[in-house]
Amino acid sequence: MTIKEVCEKYDITADTLRYYERVGVIPAVTRTTGGIRDYQETDIAWVENAICFRDAGMPVEMLIEYVKLFQEGDSTIDARTNLLKEAREAIVEAKKKYDIALEKLDYKISRYEIAQKTGVLTWDDCKEE
Amino acid sequence: MTIKEVCEKYDITADTLRYYERVGVIPAVTRTTGGIRDYQETDIAWVENAICFRDAGMPVEMLIEYVKLFQEGDSTIDARTNLLKEAREAIVEAKKKYDIALEKLDYKISRYEIAQKTGVLTWDDCKEE
DNA sequence: TTACAACTTGGAGTTAGCTCTAAGTCAATA
DNA sequence: TATTGACTTAGAGCTAACTCCAAGTTGTAA
Numbered sequence: 017m018t019i020k021e022v023c024e025k026y027d028i029t030a031d032t033l034r035y036y037e038r039v040g041v042i043p044a045v046t047r048t049t050g051g052i053r054d055y056q057e058t059d060i061a062w063v064e065n066a067i068c069f070r071d072a073g074m075p076v077e078m079l080i081e082y083v084k085l086f087q088e089g090d091s092t093i094d095a096r097t098n099l100l101k102e103a104r105e106a107i108v109e110a111k112k113k114y115d116i117a118l119e120k121l122d123y124k125i126s127r128y129e130i131a132q133k134t135g136v137l138t139w140d141d142c143k144e145e
Numbered sequence: 146m147t148i149k150e151v152c153e154k155y156d157i158t159a160d161t162l163r164y165y166e167r168v169g170v171i172p173a174v175t176r177t178t179g180g181i182r183d184y185q186e187t188d189i190a191w192v193e194n195a196i197c198f199r200d201a202g203m204p205v206e207m208l209i210e211y212v213k214l215f216q217e218g219d220s221t222i223d224a225r226t227n228l229l230k231e232a233r234e235a236i237v238e239a240k241k242k243y244d245i246a247l248e249k250l251d252y253k254i255s256r257y258e259i260a261q262k263t264g265v266l267t268w269d270d271c272k273e274e
Numbered sequence: 275t276t277a278c279a280a281c282t283t284g285g286a287g288t289t290a291g292c293t294c295t296a297a298g299t300c301a302a303t304a
Numbered sequence: 305t306a307t308t309g310a311c312t313t314a315g316a317g318c319t320a321a322c323t324c325c326a327a328g329t330t331g332t333a334a
Binding site: 069136137 | 197202258261
């Protein structure tokens with residue numbers, strides 16, 4: 017699979033894919049004899065993981081560390097487990113904050129939808145509990 | 146309430162609070178005659194909202210736009226409602242991605258916990274469905 | 275075999291969101 | 305009233321994560 021096909025499949029730019037490889041967010045991608053990237057199943061699986069975890073706010077640094085540990089082999093199983101658990105906790109915490117914001121937004125929106133009927137706000141927009 | 150007290154209450158730096166005010170993420174804060182910030186209930190409510198929405202990934206630009214519309218008065222009720230709904234959708238979408246990542250992480254972690262007992266990985270770490 | 279699009283690299287530039295610095299002002303205490 | 309520490313502003317600097325650029329190479333189609 018060419019870089020272009022991977023871009024289209026995952027809606028990501030070629031620059032980002034090359035950047036991920038360059039800094040180590042994904043391991044070195046398979047090349048043709050001419051030196052052109054030719055993504056294999058494994059390469060694509062790494063790309064998919066990287067996108068998925070980045071979308072959940074996992075820092076590039078953490079992904080780089082994971083790939084590094086992975087390449088060091090079975091002696092890093094503990095370290096990798098810890099890293100994944102740490103990432104998990106960060107996501108769980110972030111989700112909680114998202115839920116709090118959603119509650120606040122839903123409350124505000126419900127108020128605004130009432131105001132839309134009258135054209136006037138009947139409460140203090142910036143001071144609601 | 147002094148800037149220091151607000152910092153401590155919300156675990157945020159004074160620089161960030163001043164930055165939020167400067168760029169318009171929150172409206173101008175009440176001052177003493179000497180020109181020192183003296184946060185009133187309303188100022189604090191804006192700070193609280195700003196932190197809450199930033200924690201949910203809402204861009205600074207969007208918060209600035211909201212405050213700007215708010216200050217323009219009741220004629221912007223529709224625009225504000227739309228903005229809040231747009232913010233809501235973004236958060237809902239982000240949360241979905243967080244859930245997908247969590248599933249992937251939980252699967253990986255469960256595998257790793259088995260591997261920790263044996264000291265060896267018995268599956269392809271970078272190529273699991 | 276030539277044209278030309280799509281690829282390559284190394285490195286510079288950009289954006290969002292802070293974070294720090296310098297130079298000066300305010301206010302509580304000795 | 306003098307000192308000291310927290311405050312003020314304007315503006316520069318920083319970090320993460322891309323994003324773009326220039327100069328050169330590969331590979332396909334005519």
